[in-house]
Amino acid sequence: QSSVTLFGIIDAALQRGSGSVADRTQLGSGANSSSRLGFRGVEDLGGGMSASFWLEAAVLVDTGAGGPTSTNNQPSGTPATLGGTQGLTFARRSTVSLTSSLGELRLGRDYSAHYYRYIYDPFGNNGVGASQTFLGAPTTGINRVSNQIAYHLPSNLGGIYGLVEYHLGENASNAGATKNDGNGGGVRLGWNGGPFDVSLTQARTSYASTATLGDITSTTIGARYDFSVFSVMGQYVRDKVDTAAAFTGRGGNIAGVWRVGAGEVKAMWSQYGTTAAAQPETKKLSLGYVHNLSKRTAIYGSYARVRNSGGATVALNGSITGANQSSSGVDLGIRHAF
Amino acid sequence: QSSVTLFGIIDAALQRGSGSVADRTQLGSGANSSSRLGFRGVEDLGGGMSASFWLEAAVLVDTGAGGPTSTNNQPSGTPATLGGTQGLTFARRSTVSLTSSLGELRLGRDYSAHYYRYIYDPFGNNGVGASQTFLGAPTTGINRVSNQIAYHLPSNLGGIYGLVEYHLGENASNAGATKNDGNGGGVRLGWNGGPFDVSLTQARTSYASTATLGDITSTTIGARYDFSVFSVMGQYVRDKVDTAAAFTGRGGNIAGVWRVGAGEVKAMWSQYGTTAAAQPETKKLSLGYVHNLSKRTAIYGSYARVRNSGGATVALNGSITGANQSSSGVDLGIRHAF
Amino acid sequence: QSSVTLFGIIDAALQRGSGSVADRTQLGSGANSSSRLGFRGVEDLGGGMSASFWLEAAVLVDTGAGGPTSTNNQPSGTPATLGGTQGLTFARRSTVSLTSSLGELRLGRDYSAHYYRYIYDPFGNNGVGASQTFLGAPTTGINRVSNQIAYHLPSNLGGIYGLVEYHLGENASNAGATKNDGNGGGVRLGWNGGPFDVSLTQARTSYASTATLGDITSTTIGARYDFSVFSVMGQYVRDKVDTAAAFTGRGGNIAGVWRVGAGEVKAMWSQYGTTAAAQPETKKLSLGYVHNLSKRTAIYGSYARVRNSGGATVALNGSITGANQSSSGVDLGIRHAF
Incomplete structure (x- = not known):
């Protein structure tokens, strides 16, 4: 047997959401870090080269279900929700790579470039506190993409990092106007x-x-500065969407993290709005505390509040709220990580 | 990599069922012990505390398919049967726990308290011999529940054991009469x-x-007494079901297990009936022999026969039988366990 | 924990197909060897006996999705395609075995005897170069079967190998004309x-x-001869299909493999045609090169071309071609294998 690393995170939280129409209490999965199960491995090929693979599945710990992927980065690629019958897929990441001192060639399913707005959010886009630049954006279905060919810069460039990725919708060439969809x-x-970090x-x-x-x-620019016991970070994102009634979404967040002994206090202000009719916009305050019981295990609590305007109805933790309500x-x- | 334990059971049986309407021959999964694949781990946090996780999926060894879970402990949470397209889910168990000398806090999907009628059945509710208190009961969809918060007593209480569990249907608070469903x-x-064991x-x-x-x-009371080479056990269960035409189901079983060298002979009488119109009832005789080839591997044979009355049509191993027929x-x- | 072997292959390829109606470019999975993830183990029972299990799932590396199985070896056993929601199943193989010097008894899901036409194809029935005896055949849905009971000859018979398998459709005995389906x-x-090898x-x-x-x-006969640096192989297959308008399919391939340093050059001619109305037939030329970077990792390239007649419309890599077109x-x- 070769050296396969089995890894994962199991994260469960009791969640309460309050809205003007309905409240909800639920057991949620991944409110601090997405629950997952994965298999990965690296093989040294000699001469500075290596081959590697990575298979990572979402696991909903509250139900044991998996999460769906997409075959073609288009709505047709993910049929209707399967609820409790949704099995495990390696939709978080499913890749094979060849790496040398010149960088990494990676094929499969992985983050698209649209998703890199999760980096400068101390909540990592998870749970009730996730940045509104993520939750409110029209990129939900393409944060991760299938059929991707990516090149990642090597790690020896004096702090410079980056990637170029291309993903395929895999349509037949006679598909007419939609032949490039996805x-x-x-x-x-x-x-x-x-x-200091900026990207x-x-x-x-x-x-x-x-x-x-x-x-x-999508355009995302973000930066972070780590002081000794606290960090500040922020980002700005813009999404141009060319539907028949084209609109632009703009948002950003600014956040701070304070490390206090085994704990971590997080605070963030985020907002996202679009130029669609009535100009819907949502502003959000997020507060969190994470108490590390070990390197692998933590307990945590988060609180967030959103304020909607322009007809927006964003609600937290499964609650339902009316237009322009909080x-x-x-x-x-x-x-718990393993 | 941390210490993850990969475990499972693969159990396949040739099964034959005979009924008054139709017989059936099939290759079945888990007729002695449910086929499964799991991942679990424990981390020592010091000070008598530990964190742990448990992911356990049903595997149908005859087809390779998985089994579904439920998102909300309600019929809507498990859409129509997927047959051969049903993927793996961790529907058997998917939990994260914190444990100390005071007990265990466990979050996720696990047995509900409805399911503890499997303990005093030497067939473990598996295969043709499974107790009728299990097969006939209206608790099928909630033997395991999602969105559970459970507290398990610690193991240092002089033989006393137990748990308290609460599970959530996760409905919005404006769902009216159904807001507490699940x-x-x-x-x-x-x-x-x-x-001696009693619970x-x-x-x-x-x-x-x-x-x-x-x-x-549901109410279940059971007990077991282990003599040197044989055990006797029995249980009584009652299920009150408040449908529009409310009814009560009652059943029980009494069983014995004889250990003979590497073998184990099992015999059980069980029955379950309800107060629904015509008072359907089924009585069952189960006989089994398990021959252990090692601690992990066994071959086995079981025989069972049911007698229906009050219009009941319970049939074994996929056969079809008429009302009040055997x-x-x-x-x-x-x-084989691993 | 017992000794479980975790194994798999992750294989991704950029694929281009050209046809008279439409071309297509895609990232495909398993064009050299089918992508998979598996778990297997063997337990020594003493006295020359062993118990073992094998669970092997298809993984589509381009999307992270799994592949479906069938519950009953009939069209009803695999509902409609799930696309990106298809979870992992152990549809490639899901078995438990008892093995002694007399052979192996294997229960579960595995290759049917229909599938052994993949042996004498140097492309292993994978990717654009796969033999037309496989791609064109009416056995697609039953190359692997569920509910199988198989006996495999032991490996100590002086080079003789073989198996007998029986698979069940699991229909009720009152299913009338279809009671033996599957x-x-x-x-x-x-x-x-x-x-020399022949079977x-x-x-x-x-x-x-x-x-x-x-x-x-289905009848398949094949043979291979390994010279020092090259191998020749070939096979002939015949499939008799008793639909209302019964027809017979016939095909074969002849192939050579040249080992050149760390590389392997493959060439094959294959064809498959049937006696159905108009006698559709497809002829195929396949060329491939595999460059081994290690025992576990390779890069590869393949080219193939098909010529259709009798109304056949076989097209490669997702392209679409007209009747009798190439x-x-x-x-x-x-x-990459692990």
């Missing part, structure tokens, strides 16, 4: 110099323009 | 003193009353 | 003497005759 790509470039990401995925679909072009939520959970 | 909980308390379990899950749904309240079945299989 | 079995017998396989699966279904009877395709990929 095709896309992106570029990410950053610099990590000691306490810029540009991504685009194509869809023939309809009432609900259209090219999505919603708040609390998470209380355990996260 | 909510429930239970208490289990037992005492294991040397050769009492009480469970309840709520559903707004309709023709097919209604609150289910049915019988045989299993012949291999069970 | 039942079947087969025999395989071969001899491997030094550089004969006979398989049959029953279906009540309709416009699209009917008994399928199609060609190229694969360029990475294969």
Whole structure:
């Protein structure tokens, strides 16, 4: 047997959401870090080269279900929700790579460049506190993409990091206006110099323009500075969406993390709004505390509150709220990594 | 990599069922012990505390398919049967725990208290011989529940064991009469003193009353006594079901296990009947022999026969039998644990 | 924990297909060897006996999805395609075995005897180069079967190898004309003497005759001779299909493999045609090169071209071609085993 690493995170939280229409209490999965189960391995090929693979499945710990993937980065690639019958898929990541001192060639399913707005959010886009730049954005279905060919820069460039990725919709060439649907790509470039980190990401995925679909072009710029016991970070994102009634979404967040003994206090302000009719916008305050019981295990609590305007109805933790109403939520959970 | 334990059971049996309408021959999965694949681990946190996780999937060895879970402990949480397209889910168990000398806090999907009627059945509710108190009961969909918060007593209480569990249906608070559907909980308390074991379990899950749904309240009391080469055990179960035409189900079993060298002979009488119109009832005789080839591997054979009355049509191993007719079945299989 | 072996292959390729109607570019999975993830183990029972299990799932590395199985070896056993929601199943193999010097008894899901036409194809029935005897055959849904009971000859018979298998459709005995649908079995017998290998396989699966279904009877004969640096191999297959308009399919391939340093050059001619109306037939030329970077990792490229006649429309790599038109395709990929 070769050296396969089995890894994962199991994270469950009691979640409460309050909205103007309905509240909800639920046991949720991954409110601090997404629950997952994975298999990965690296083989040294000699001469500075290596081959590797990575298979990572979402696991909903509250039910034991898996999560779906997409065959083609298009709505047709993921049929209707399967609820409790959804089995495990390696939708989080499923890749094979060849790596040398020149970088890594990676084939399979992985983050698209649209997703790199999760980096400068101390909640990592998880749980009630997740940045509104993530939750409110039109990139939900393409944060991860199938049929991707990516090149990642090597790690020996003096702090410079980055990638170029291209993903395929795999349509037949006679598909007419939709033949490029689901095709896309992106570029990410950053610099990590000691306490300072900054990066810029540009991504685009194509869809023939309809009432609900259209090219999505995303730009994300973010930075972080690590002081001795606290960090500050922020990002700005813009999504141009070429539906029949084209609109642009803009948002950002600014956040701080304080390390206090075995604990970590997090605070973030985030907002996201679009130029669609009535200009819906949501502003969010997120507060969190994580208490590390070990390197692998923590208990945590989070609180967040959103304020909607322009007709937005964003609600937290499964609650339902009316247009322009507020919603708040609390998470209380355990996260265990292995 | 951390210490993850990969475990499982693969159990396949040739099964034959005979009924008054139709017979059937099939290769079945888990006729001695349910086929499964799991991942679990424990981390010592110091100070008598530990964190742990447990992911356990059903595997149908005859086809390679998985088994479904439920998102909400309600019929809506498990869409239509997927047959050969049903993927693996961790529907048997999917939990994260914190344990100390005061007990264990466990979050996720696990047995509900309704399920503890499997303990005093030497067939472990598996295969053709499974106790009728299990097969005939209206608790099928809630033997395991999602969104559970459970507290398990510690193991240092002089043989006293038990748990309290609460499970959530996760409905919005404006769902009207059905807002508590799928909510429930239970208490289990037992005492294991040397050769003697006795326990009492009480469970309840709520559903707004309709023709097919209604609150289910289950009571199970059971006991076992281990003599040197044989054990006797028995249990009594009662299920109160508040559908529009409310009814009560009552059943029980008494069983013995004889250990003969590397073998084990099992015999059980069980029955279950309800107060629904015509008072359907089924009585069952189960006989089994398990021959252990090692601690991990066994071959086995079982025979069972049911007698229906009051319009009941229970049939064994996929056979079909008419109202008030008998049915019988045989299993012949291999069970291998790893 | 016992000794479980975790194993797999992750194989991804950029694939291009060209046809008279449409071309397609895609990232494909398993173009050199099918991508998979598996768990297997063997327990020594003493006295020359052992118990073992094998669970092997298909993984589509391009999307992370799994592949479906069938519950009953009939069309009803695999509902409609789930696309990106298809979870992992152990549809490639899911078995438990008892083995002694007399052979192996294996229960579960595994190859049917219909599938042994993959042996004498240097492309292993994978990717654009796969033999037309496989791609064109009516055995697609029963190359692997559920509910199988198989006996495999032991490995100590002086080069003679073989198996007998029986698979069950598991229909109720009152299912009338279709009560044997999905039942079947087969025999395989071969001899491997030094550089020479030859085998004969006979398989049959029953279906009540309709416009699209009917008994399928397959015969495969193949042989290989390994010279020092190259091998030649070939096979002939015949499939008799008793649909309402019964027809017979016949095909074969002849192939050579040249080992050149760390590389392997493959060339094959294959064809398959049937006696159905207009006598559709497809002829195929396949060329491939595999460059081994290690025992576990390779990069590869393949090219193939098909020529259709009699109304056949076989097209490669997702392209679409008109009746009696040609199609060609190229694969360029990475294969990594663990």
